[in-house]
Amino acid sequence: MSFLAFIFRNLVRQRVRTVLTVVGITVGIVTVVALGSVTAGFRQSAGSMLKLGGADFIVAQKGSADLSFSTLSRRDRAAVEGRADVERAMGVLFDLSRVGANPYFVLFGVEPAQLAVAPPTLEQGRVLADGSTTEALLGSRAAADLDARVGSTVSIHGRSFTVVGIYHDGNVFLDSGAFAPLATVQAIAGKPGLVTALFVKVADGADPRAVAVAIEEAEAGLTTVSSVDEYGKVDQGLEVMDAANLAISVLAVVIGAIGVMNTMIMSVFERTREIGILRSVGWRGSRIMRMIFGESLLLCAIASLLGVAGGVLVTRALLLVPAIASFLEPQYSVALFLRALAVGAIVGLGGAAYPAIRAVRLSPMEALRHE
Amino acid sequence: MSEPAGIDVTGVRKAYEQGRIQALAGMNLHVASGEYVALVGPSGCGKSTLLHLIAALDRPDEGTIHVAGHDLALERDLSHYRARHVGIVFQLHNLLPTLTALENVQVPMFETGVRAAERERRARRLLELVGMEGRDGNRPAELSGGERQRVAIARALANEPEVILADEPTGSLDSTSGLHVMELLESVCRGRHATLVVVTHAPDLARRADRIVHMLDGRDVPAPEARAVAPGMAAGTPT
Numbered sequence: 001m002s003f004l005a006f007i008f009r010n011l012v013r014q015r016v017r018t019v020l021t022v023v024g025i026t027v028g029i030v031t032v033v034a035l036g037s038v039t040a041g042f043r044q045s046a047g048s049m050l051k052l053g054g055a056d057f058i059v060a061q062k063g064s065a066d067l068s069f070s071t072l073s074r075r076d077r078a079a080v081e082g083r084a085d086v087e088r089a090m091g092v093l094f095d096l097s098r099v100g101a102n103p104y105f106v107l108f109g110v111e112p113a114q115l116a117v118a119p120p121t122l123e124q125g126r127v128l129a130d131g132s133t134t135e136a137l138l139g140s141r142a143a144a145d146l147d148a149r150v151g152s153t154v155s156i157h158g159r160s161f162t163v164v165g166i167y168h169d170g171n172v173f174l175d176s177g178a179f180a181p182l183a184t185v186q187a188i189a190g191k192p193g194l195v196t197a198l199f200v201k202v203a204d205g206a207d208p209r210a211v212a213v214a215i216e217e218a219e220a221g222l223t224t225v226s227s228v229d230e231y232g233k234v235d236q237g238l239e240v241m242d243a244a245n246l247a248i249s250v251l252a253v254v255i256g257a258i259g260v261m262n263t264m265i266m267s268v269f270e271r272t273r274e275i276g277i278l279r280s281v282g283w284r285g286s287r288i289m290r291m292i293f294g295e296s297l298l299l300c301a302i303a304s305l306l307g308v309a310g311g312v313l314v315t316r317a318l319l320l321v322p323a324i325a326s327f328l329e330p331q332y333s334v335a336l337f338l339r340a341l342a343v344g345a346i347v348g349l350g351g352a353a354y355p356a357i358r359a360v361r362l363s364p365m366e367a368l369r370h371e
Numbered sequence: 372m373s374e375p376a377g378i379d380v381t382g383v384r385k386a387y388e389q390g391r392i393q394a395l396a397g398m399n400l401h402v403a404s405g406e407y408v409a410l411v412g413p414s415g416c417g418k419s420t421l422l423h424l425i426a427a428l429d430r431p432d433e434g435t436i437h438v439a440g441h442d443l444a445l446e447r448d449l450s451h452y453r454a455r456h457v458g459i460v461f462q463l464h465n466l467l468p469t470l471t472a473l474e475n476v477q478v479p480m481f482e483t484g485v486r487a488a489e490r491e492r493r494a495r496r497l498l499e500l501v502g503m504e505g506r507d508g509n510r511p512a513e514l515s516g517g518e519r520q521r522v523a524i525a526r527a528l529a530n531e532p533e534v535i536l537a538d539e540p541t542g543s544l545d546s547t548s549g550l551h552v553m554e555l556l557e558s559v560c561r562g563r564h565a566t567l568v569v570v571t572h573a574p575d576l577a578r579r580a581d582r583i584v585h586m587l588d589g590r591d592v593p594a595p596e597a598r599a600v601a602p603g604m605a606a607g608t609p610t
Contacts, residue, residue: 001474002487013469277465280428281479281526282454364428368465 007294014267021263022303025347028252029307033340034314035248037330039241041172044331046238047228048171053090054118055199056208057226059215060234067235068094068106071194072222079219080198085206090114091195093185097157100145102326106177107136107156109185109195118201120174125150125165133184136161139175140168145326156180157188172329197234200224249339253346256300260351264296268355275359276367285360292359296352297345304344308337377404377534377566378425383434384589385420394420395431396589404439404533407557407567409577412586418570421586422536425568426457439533439566454482458527458565460556462539464519466511472498472522473507479529497525501555517548524556528563535560537569541576553579 011018050058059080061070072091081089092108099105112128112135119127120137128135136156138148143166148154152163161180169175186192202211212224223233232239268275275288315330380400386393395417402408410418423429425438427449436443439456446452453459458479466475476494485493498507501521511519520540527535537556541549553569553576560567571577585592 001470001477001491003481006470006474006481009469273465274467277467278478279450280426280453280459280465282450282452282482282530283478284448284450284482287482365423368428 003290004294004298007291007298010267010271010291010295011298017263017266018299021259021299022306024259025252025256025300025303025344026306026310028256028347029304029340029344030310030314032245032249032252032343033308033311033336034318034330035241035245036336036339037311037315037332038328039238039245040331040333040336041329042241043228043231043238045172045329046231046235048169049173050199050225050228052092052174053115053199054201055090056202057200057212057224058234059089059198059200059222059224060196062221062223062233064234065236067231068096068196070196070234071191072196072198074193076219076222077195077198080200080215080222083211083215085203085211085214087201087203088114088117089198089200090117091182091198093182093189093191093194094196095157095185095189099142099154099156100326101322102142102145102176103323104173104176104327105142105156106173107185107188108174108177108179109182109189110179111182115179120167120169120179123166123168125163127165128179128181129164132164133181134159134161135164135181137165137167137179138163139177140166141172141175141326142178145176145322154178159184159188172327176326249343253343253350256303256343256347257350260296260299260347261354263299264292264352264355265358267295268292268359272359272362272367272370275362276364276370279364279367288359289356292356293349293352296355297348300344300348300351301341303347304341307344308340311340377406377439378402378568379435379437380421380425381435383421383424383431383436385417385424385429385431393589395424398434398586398589399591400584402566402568404566405561405564407560407579407581408569409580409583410568410570410586411572411574411577411583414572416586417589418586419538420589422459422538422568422570425534426459426536427452428459450482454479455530456532457534457536458529458532460520460523460527460535460537460540462542464511464516464523466519466522466526468511471508471510472503472514472518472525475511475522476525476529479526483530493529494525497528498522500528500559501525515548516544517552520544520548520552521555524552524559528559531563532565534566534568537567539570539572541571541573549573549576 060067061072064070077091080086090110092110095107097105112130112132116127123140128137146154148163150163150165153160154163156178202208212226215222216224225231225233278288312332319325380398383395383398385395398421412418424431424436427443441452473494476497477490480490495507498504501524503521506518541552544552557579577583585594
């Protein structure tokens with residue numbers, strides 16, 4: 001019999017309690033994995049969105065709570081486009097509406113000529129024709145959702161568009177939305193002359209970082225976003241999700257640790273006499289501690305593995321709902337799974353600490369006298 | 372003393388509940404190496420307390436205890452002492468209920484660095500020694516009282532200690548089973564030249580010892596003094 005087998009034997013003696021504790025921790029880990037993968041998906045999408053049209057960074061209105069609330073005027077566009085260190089600045093207006101099953105369908109208003117410089121990868125058809133007002137370039141997810149193909153007519157935000165091409169970018173927001181002529185989208189949104197952001201490509205030889213800083217210094221009302229880590233400048237959504245993620249992780253740790261502590265305290269209390277027996281046959285306090293920590297960690301390791309598997313299953317199951325699949329693309333990473341296992345380990349160590357100390361502090365005789 | 376002492380207890384005092392209960396009041400005991408001694412006396416006279424102090428399960432308030440050359444007051448690692456030098460058999464077997472007989476016998480060997488395969492091999496051999504071959508896969512609940520005590524004896528022998536301490540090992544057994552257990556305990560200790568100290572209330576079993584030590588009110592007393600208090604037990608002086 002190995003020490004691990006001995007630990008396992010102790011866990012299975014109270015099967016119902018062990019199973020319930022594992023279930024409790026598993027639910028916490030599932031939450032950590034599910035929310036973590038969703039947040040990572042949003043971050044990844046936001047990050048790849050910054051590269052739209054081959055841009056080095058975006059320029060948006062300073063202090064916007066959400067990127068879609070940002071508005072840049074013609075003067076702002078001219079100020080950025082007129083810089084010598086800027087090769088091009090594609091103005092894009094975002095217009096959100098429910099289309100098909102997607103409650104967050106984004107219609108990207110762009111100048112067709114600007115989009116043609118660095119268009120998304122086309123699966124079918126062509127890009128928007130210069131001067132067109134009713135053409136739309138549809139993302140692959142949106143096309144699947146709307147059952148549309150080249151030549152189809154789709155209704156977006158109360159306006160009919162003819163699908164001239166279908167693209168696939170890999171970004172869930174882009175692929176679930178569509179591009180349309182800027183002037184048309186400005187009319188739909190009631191924002192004539194305005195864009196949401198400028199997607200800036202710097203001139204050859206210029207340092208994108210330096211150009212971004214220079215734009216911020218020159219234009220007090222504008223801000224630049226070069227990476228997803230800077231997204232908080234124009235959109236608190238990711239920060240809120242990150243904060244929620246952290247809060248859920250902390251809650252999972254605290255609630256899990258309390259559950260494990262409860263289980264381990266009861267277990268140690270019930271086995272006080274047995275602990276006395278182990279001490280009487282020569283077991284050191286350190287081995288008793290290893291036994292209790294081992295039981296707790298084994299419990300949490302099982303829960304963590306189940307939680308990781310459950311988290312993946314839950315998020316995959318969510319994607320079966322079309323409305324969710326249209327804007328959600330969970331991202332699983334080794335770092336996320338390690339974080340889930342770390343949560344499990346912290347729960348295991350935290351939950352076992354007090355019971356282990358209590359068990360070791362008992363003198364062998366006190367423990368043996370326990371009934 | 373020409374022979375090296377197995378156990379030397381000198382002037383040991385032990386009180387509980389802030390001195391209100393004086394369990395041992397200047398107890399002296401010398402047991403030669405390999406000797407078999409029965410500790411007898413009325414309930415509450417301190418026999419079990421003495422055994423627990425010799426087993427280092429508790430510490431005396433005063434006095435010294437030397438066991439197999441170890442001064443327990445100076446012993447830094449009492450767990451190591453308990454694992455290596457003494458084996459204990461309790462009145463109620465004190466086996467772990469979730470483990471089989473074979474696994475119970477292996478438990479003391481975890482702390483002495485014995486490898487898993489060797490632990491199992493040694494435990495099987497000990498169970499054979501106590502006549503429990505074929506029952507090694509049974510849990511305590513599946514064994515009779517006598518069988519449990521046999522397993523407890525095998526467990527006490529696991530690390531080949533110099534001293535075996537038995538606290539009323541037959542107290543929960545019928546007379547026939549008790550006699551068998553005592554015969555076994557005696558034979559395995561004599562076979563290994565281990566020192567054996569047994570606490571017992573049974574005169575017949577005490578008579579089997581090399582020597583009977585009488586205790587009264589926390590001290591060792593001469594047999595006549597004990598006889599005045601516990602005539603039945605005093606009659607158990609070895610012949």
